[in-house]
Amino acid sequence: MAQTQSSAEGMKSLPALLERNATEFADAPAYREKEFGIWQSWSWAETAEQIEALALGLINLGVNEGDFIAIIGRNRPYMYWSMVAAQSVGAIPVPLYQDSGAEEMAYVLGHCGARFIVVADQEQADKVIQVQDQLHQFEHLIYLDPRGMRKYDHHQLHQYSHVQDQGRAARDEWITDLKARREKLTYDSTCVMLYTSGTTGKPKGVVLSNRNVIETARNSAEFDKLTRNEDILSYLPMAWVGDFIFSIGQAYWCGFCVNCPESADTMITDLREIGPSYYFAPPRVFETQLTTVMIRMEDAGSLKKRMFDRAMAHAKKVGGKILDGEPVGFMDRLKYRIGDMLVYGPLKDTLGLGNVRVGYTAGEAIGPEIFDFYRSLGINLKQLYGQTEATVFITAQPDGQVRADTVGVPSPNVEIKIADNGEIFYRSPGTFVEYYKNPESTASTKDAEGWVATGDAGFFEPDSGHLRIIDRAKDVGKMADGSLFAPKYVENKLKFYPDILEAVLFGNGKDRCVAFINIDLSAVGNWAERNNIAYASYQELAGHPKVLESIKSHVTAVNASVAEDEMLSGCQIHRFVVLHKELDADDGEMTRTRKVRRVIVADKFSDIVDAMYGGDAQVSTVTEVTYEDGRKGSISATLQIVDAEVAPIRQKIAAE
Amino acid sequence: MDDGYITEDGRKIGGVVMEMKNITLRFGGVVAIKDISFDIREGEIRAIIGPNGAGKSSMLNVISGFYIPSEGEVFYKGSKRPQMRPFEVARQGIARTFQNIALFEGMSVLDNVMTGRLNHMQSNLFQQALWSGKAEREETANREVAEKVIDFLEIQHIRKTPVSRLPYGLKKRVELARALAAEPQLLLLDEPMAGMNVEEKEDMCRFILDVNDEFGTTICLIEHDMGVVMDLSDRVVVMDYGKKIGDGTPNEVRNNQEVIDAYLGVSHD
Numbered sequence: 001m002a003q004t005q006s007s008a009e010g011m012k013s014l015p016a017l018l019e020r021n022a023t024e025f026a027d028a029p030a031y032r033e034k035e036f037g038i039w040q041s042w043s044w045a046e047t048a049e050q051i052e053a054l055a056l057g058l059i060n061l062g063v064n065e066g067d068f069i070a071i072i073g074r075n076r077p078y079m080y081w082s083m084v085a086a087q088s089v090g091a092i093p094v095p096l097y098q099d100s101g102a103e104e105m106a107y108v109l110g111h112c113g114a115r116f117i118v119v120a121d122q123e124q125a126d127k128v129i130q131v132q133d134q135l136h137q138f139e140h141l142i143y144l145d146p147r148g149m150r151k152y153d154h155h156q157l158h159q160y161s162h163v164q165d166q167g168r169a170a171r172d173e174w175i176t177d178l179k180a181r182r183e184k185l186t187y188d189s190t191c192v193m194l195y196t197s198g199t200t201g202k203p204k205g206v207v208l209s210n211r212n213v214i215e216t217a218r219n220s221a222e223f224d225k226l227t228r229n230e231d232i233l234s235y236l237p238m239a240w241v242g243d244f245i246f247s248i249g250q251a252y253w254c255g256f257c258v259n260c261p262e263s264a265d266t267m268i269t270d271l272r273e274i275g276p277s278y279y280f281a282p283p284r285v286f287e288t289q290l291t292t293v294m295i296r297m298e299d300a301g302s303l304k305k306r307m308f309d310r311a312m313a314h315a316k317k318v319g320g321k322i323l324d325g326e327p328v329g330f331m332d333r334l335k336y337r338i339g340d341m342l343v344y345g346p347l348k349d350t351l352g353l354g355n356v357r358v359g360y361t362a363g364e365a366i367g368p369e370i371f372d373f374y375r376s377l378g379i380n381l382k383q384l385y386g387q388t389e390a391t392v393f394i395t396a397q398p399d400g401q402v403r404a405d406t407v408g409v410p411s412p413n414v415e416i417k418i419a420d421n422g423e424i425f426y427r428s429p430g431t432f433v434e435y436y437k438n439p440e441s442t443a444s445t446k447d448a449e450g451w452v453a454t455g456d457a458g459f460f461e462p463d464s465g466h467l468r469i470i471d472r473a474k475d476v477g478k479m480a481d482g483s484l485f486a487p488k489y490v491e492n493k494l495k496f497y498p499d500i501l502e503a504v505l506f507g508n509g510k511d512r513c514v515a516f517i518n519i520d521l522s523a524v525g526n527w528a529e530r531n532n533i534a535y536a537s538y539q540e541l542a543g544h545p546k547v548l549e550s551i552k553s554h555v556t557a558v559n560a561s562v563a564e565d566e567m568l569s570g571c572q573i574h575r576f577v578v579l580h581k582e583l584d585a586d587d588g589e590m591t592r593t594r595k596v597r598r599v600i601v602a603d604k605f606s607d608i609v610d611a612m613y614g615g616d617a618q619v620s621t622v623t624e625v626t627y628e629d630g631r632k633g634s635i636s637a638t639l640q641i642v643d644a645e646v647a648p649i650r651q652k653i654a655a656e
Numbered sequence: 657m658d659d660g661y662i663t664e665d666g667r668k669i670g671g672v673v674m675e676m677k678n679i680t681l682r683f684g685g686v687v688a689i690k691d692i693s694f695d696i697r698e699g700e701i702r703a704i705i706g707p708n709g710a711g712k713s714s715m716l717n718v719i720s721g722f723y724i725p726s727e728g729e730v731f732y733k734g735s736k737r738p739q740m741r742p743f744e745v746a747r748q749g750i751a752r753t754f755q756n757i758a759l760f761e762g763m764s765v766l767d768n769v770m771t772g773r774l775n776h777m778q779s780n781l782f783q784q785a786l787w788s789g790k791a792e793r794e795e796t797a798n799r800e801v802a803e804k805v806i807d808f809l810e811i812q813h814i815r816k817t818p819v820s821r822l823p824y825g826l827k828k829r830v831e832l833a834r835a836l837a838a839e840p841q842l843l844l845l846d847e848p849m850a851g852m853n854v855e856e857k858e859d860m861c862r863f864i865l866d867v868n869d870e871f872g873t874t875i876c877l878i879e880h881d882m883g884v885v886m887d888l889s890d891r892v893v894v895m896d897y898g899k900k901i902g903d904g905t906p907n908e909v910r911n912n913q914e915v916i917d918a919y920l921g922v923s924h925d
Contacts, residue, residue, distance in 0.1 A: 036803035037766075037815065147808070148866050151665065265813035 013185035022048035057167030065090030073120025106131035205436035215429035217249035228255035271352030283366035311343035319376030367496030368404035391430030406466035422457035477508035483570035563647035580637035670698030679728035706895035751840035772837030
């Protein structure tokens with residue numbers, strides 16, 4: 001619907017887009033949230049009223065232009081409104097990861113100097129109160145859910161709805177100020193500040209301007225032909241740039257509806273009820289869904305299972321081709337249609353992906369089998385490559401040119417160049433303004449011409465023009481014999497096995513590689529149940545000889561496939577251990593977006609790594625763990641070190 | 657009547673809701689409860705503790721009206737309570753949970769919670785079967801209350817799950833939900849934390865405090881876990897061999913020599 005979007009030309013801020021939506025699509029749904037078992041919905045006009053009331057309330061509380069307002073909570077319409085309300089009064093919203101601990105929050109809140117904090121509930125409020133002595137600028141906290149908050153001292157605490165009520169009551173006093181502040185917003189005003197989780201060091205505050213957000217929303221919406229009729233389910237962390245672009249940037253640009261799940265645990269049910277047309281998920285979500293389907297099919301009756309297997313085999317053969325519009329024979333098409341009626345359609349509905357027109361996965365590499373599984377069902381799942389500093393989009397796969405091993409072509413208006421060492425640089429309208437209060441990092445990431453270093457190494461495929469990512473540039477190293485060490489390449493191959501959740505490869509500067517492996521508790525647990533293997537804990541299951549045996553067979557298979565790549569054949573795994581605990585963000589071993597922090601892991605488990613290189617058959621270790629409430633404990637374990645079979649390296653055949 | 661007291665954390669506790677006067681309960685020759693008197697005040701969390709076989713559950717059954725005391729009287733809201741059948745007790749605004757969960761295993765969580773609303777339904781079987789306007793309105797209103805309770809106890813994700821498929825800790829929570837759906841004035845909890853792990857216990861504690869705080873519900877609970885009791889309750893009755901050996905705030909009880917000897921163990925130094 002080009003005409004709806006063209007009317008947004010010249011809109012220079014999100015509050016301006018909101019105003020347009022409230023007049024043009026007044027009665028169309030803008031937000032839905034399932035509460036008390038029913039989908040509650042708000043039209044654009046109602047949304048505008050809610051946001052205005054909150055904005056007036058914020059002015060009434062004393063919010064100044066340029067203030068930072070931190071927002072902590074799960075995806076709820078009210079939390080999204082607080083972002084736009086903050087923008088309306090000239091303040092800058094700073095969404096935080098709601099599962100961060102109090103100390104992590106203290107750093108971010110202190111760094112941006114937030115005077116106001118909007119939280120979802122008592123849990124988040126308690127964290128802020130716990131660290132408020134460290135926060136010099138902090139003045140007021142606004143909470144959404146009053147439950148359990150009754151007894152608190154309310155000098156600095158305010159209930160969300162009361163702030164809105166006060167705003168409505170003070171409308172006459174402040175409405176002119178609010179309008180004036182809204183009109184002052186330009187393309188260069190700051191739209192939002194997002195903290196990158198960072199695989200190393202302290203989080204950095206990425207400042208994104210209205211230009212970054214609105215231009216990116218426009219380009220990406222045109223790229224995928226998004227209209228105001230889309231429905232999305234917003235369940236990814238609000239502090240993540242992707243959610244900001246999908247649930248706010250594109251939603252306001254296109255005017256489509258944002259649906260919020262009832263709770264984190266009901267996400268799958270809510271997904272099925274909403275049936276989004278535009279869907280976004282990290283590979284992990286797709287992996288989990290696929291694992292669930294497969295586990296349930298294992299338990300199904302033989303007739304159903306045979307039908308499923310037959311249909312899926314056929315889908316694997318032609319499904320992807322049909323989706324890409326390639327020529328497929330009549331009989332194959334007919335069989336696919338029958339399969340669609342009997343298997344694919346019902347399965348897609350069960351997964352809640354029946355209406356998906358455009359689906360994206362990003363953040364990590366997705367296993368080719370997993371990727372192909374969804375595409376063969378007829379779900380238009382694609383990959384994109386992006387980062388916070390680029391306002392998400394660097395490359396994306398156009399419809400019909402989708403492959404598991406590339407991340408697509410440059411997004412509209414994005415320029416890309418590859419440096420000599422393989423590092424990818426880009427320049428686009430979405431390129432971030434700066435890191436807040438960190439000019440050194442800004443200078444080292446973004447040069448004077450606006451080129452930004454991604455920190456990833458990759459190359460363009462000569463025939464297709466698609467970008468392929470090899471690894472983090474800084475993780476790519478050299479083995480002792482000078483051959484290339486690219487840990488992620490190997491780790492991803494391992495992670496594509498459903499029973500391996502996470503893998504970490506070591507070997508930079510050494511003569512051979514060793515690996516840590518985390519098992520996937522749901523997949524391995526189910527397997528154990530079916531094979532009558534009793535276990536009392538994660539640790540016991542992880543150390544079970546049969547588990548080690550099956551992991552070993554995966555490692556052997558991966559080694560064989562690594563050996564075929566002459567550049568990376570040195571990265572074969574010689575020895576491995578199955579770790580006694582899951583790598584966890586609470587222990588600092590992963591980022592909040594679940595990327596492994598290599599250096600920290602290597603340091604924390606250095607005794608295990610040493611034992612692996614030292615040739616020991618087993619190693620005893622004590623590991624400190626942090627519980628969700630911040631308490632510490634420790635677990636001790638004796639781990640078996642397993643020797644893996646290494647495939648012979650194919651010698652380079654001299655060119656004749 | 658007196659006006660209650662202020663708790664340590666500043667909550668105002670009202671007058672006496674229920675008073676037990678010289679209760680004695682015998683089963684044949686066995687004396688389960690011997691001449692016990694205590695009261696429960698509006699808005700407070702009242703705990704009954706004691707070693708195994710002390711007569712705690714019997715006491716709760718007397719309060720709920722399930723057992724008729726052999727001697728003594730029960731006063732509820734100022735007047736002497738006559739002998740009643742369980743549904744009559746429920747109509748008076750008393751709801752309870754059981755030590756060994758008593759849910760309808762084959763029904764979904766939602767249906768179980770809805771059964772807690774039965775006392776609030778006026779339409780008869782035929783009206784409900786024919787889905788008359790009155791029955792429909794009633795169902796909607798009751799469903800709303802049930803959903804608020806489901807939201808409150810954070811069990812949305814299992815709303816449609818049959819109870820038999822749930823783990824123990826969640827069943828306990830569903831049972832609490834059903835009791836809450838009745839919108840009771842007095843909530844009786846029989847060992848709400850029994851058999852739970854630390855995390856589940858913490859959750860349950862929070863829910864109990866929240867219920868008391870949010871709805872002002874008076875709560876009387878039996879509990880084994882001393883830590884939980886001392887944290888949660890405003891006043892504690894201690895029983896041993898059917899007798900009351902202590903009554904007061906957690907601190908008073910903790911320092912009562914008889915209680916220490918009987919329940920917390922005799923100190924040797």
